[in-house]
Amino acid sequence: MKSKSSMCSYCSKKTCFNGDLSNPPEFCPSIQYSDLLRQAKDTLHRADNQRMAQDVARTWKEYGKLTRVEETVEYARLQGHKKIGLAFCVGLSEEARLFTNVLLNAGFDVASVCCMCGALSADDVSLPDADKIVPGFRQPMCNPIGQAAIMDAEGCDLIVLLGLCVGDDTLFIKHAKAPVTVLAVKDRVLAHNPLGALYTARHIYTRINTRPPKDADK
Numbered sequence: 233m234k235s236k237s238s239m240c241s242y243c244s245k246k247t248c249f250n251g252d253l254s255n256p257p258e259f260c261p262s263i264q265y266s267d268l269l270r271q272a273k274d275t276l277h278r279a280d281n282q283r284m285a286q287d288v289a290r291t292w293k294e295y296g297k298l299t300r301v302e303e304t305v306e307y308a309r310l311q312g313h314k315k316i317g318l319a320f321c322v323g324l325s326e327e328a329r330l331f332t333n334v335l336l337n338a339g340f341d342v343a344s345v346c347c348m349c350g351a352l353s354a355d356d357v358s359l360p361d362a363d364k365i366v367p368g369f370r371q372p373m374c375n376p377i378g379q380a381a382i383m384d385a386e387g388c389d390l391i392v393l394l395g396l397c398v399g400d401d402t403l404f405i406k407h408a409k410a411p412v413t414v415l416a417v418k419d420r421v422l423a424h425n426p427l428g429a430l431y432t433a434r435h436i437y438t439r440i441n442t443r444p445p446k447d448a449d450k
């Protein structure tokens with residue numbers, strides 16, 4: 233019976249990296265969930281999954297040399313994808329235009345769909361007026377389910393997310409049929425670099441608390 237939640241984030245040794253599970257911490261999921269992980273390995277051995285995983289590993293051949301943009305192109309190329317879907321945030325329209333150029337120049341067909349497709353507003357989800365940024369005004373709303381449906385209709389082999397809001401990305405992934413990868417996520421404060429909040433937490437950026445709780449495993 234599992235006694236504690238899996239907690240790799242507090243594992244100081246990470247010996248699984250070297251294939252060694254001989255002395256795991258008590259919260260190690262490799263031990264707690266050994267049966268599940270065996271089933272997952274069987275699933276990985278399915279031809280389609282194995283091919284995807286192999287191509288991820290192949291992108292590692294250029295380890296440390298490729299940017300995320302280049303890795304995305306390389307992975308799509310290795311997978312033999314023909315048409316790439318780009319689901320982007322209206323706030324990153326310029327980045328979407330540039331990345332579309334990259335994909336077209338690499339020889340892919342591209343379908344790109346902005347989060348504002350369908351011209352929805354917060355009224356379409358019956359958002360109470362008091363919860364709007366400015367009560368009484370039309371508040372534009374993203375349409376991730378619509379974006380996912382269009383990607384499907386366009387016959388995209390792989391969908392790349394660019395800057396979707398927290399939760400909109402969740403809705404998109406929930407409804408997408410083609411495989412999804414993420415080029416960048418939205419962070420309106422930190423230039424779309426959410427990890428900046430963690431990197432600077434010990435110094436000047438003090439709104440979040442990254443110290444472990446008193447009763448946390450170390």
Ligand code: SF4
Nearest residue numbers: 240243246247248260
């Ligand atoms: S799987 Fe086990 S050994 Fe690996 S990081 Fe998690 S707790 Fe540590």
